[in-house]
Amino acid sequence: MAQxxxxxxxxxxxxxxxxxxxxxxxxxxxxxxxxxxxHMQEVPAEIAQKLQKATRPAM
Ligand SMILES: [Zn+2]
Known part of the structure; x- marks a missing residue:
């Protein structure tokens, strides 16, 4: 299963x-x-963008 x-x-x-x-x-x-x-009410666009870049398939 992909992670x-x-x-x-x-x-x-x-x-x-x-x-x-x-x-x-x-x-x-x-x-x-x-x-x-x-304590963020919602994730700021800047953080969301960083998260997208940081997300990668795990072995
Ligand atoms: Zn944190």
Whole structure:
């Protein structure tokens, strides 16, 4: 099964990666992380763009 990972270091500065079975899942998990940890009501376009670049298929 394909997995995707996004390294948050370049997204919001946190030193861990979000793993999901689809890019959509990675986005959803990162949004939740942004809300819970960074108290963002919604993910700014800049962060969303960085997340897109940081997301890659995981081995
Ligand atoms: Zn973070």
């Amino acid at each position: 995707y990972i996004a390294d948050l270091t370049g997204v919001c500065g946190c030193s861990w990666g979000v793993i999901g079975s689809s890019t959509e899942e990675v986005v959803q998990k990162t949004k939740k992380h942004a809300m819970d940890v960074h």
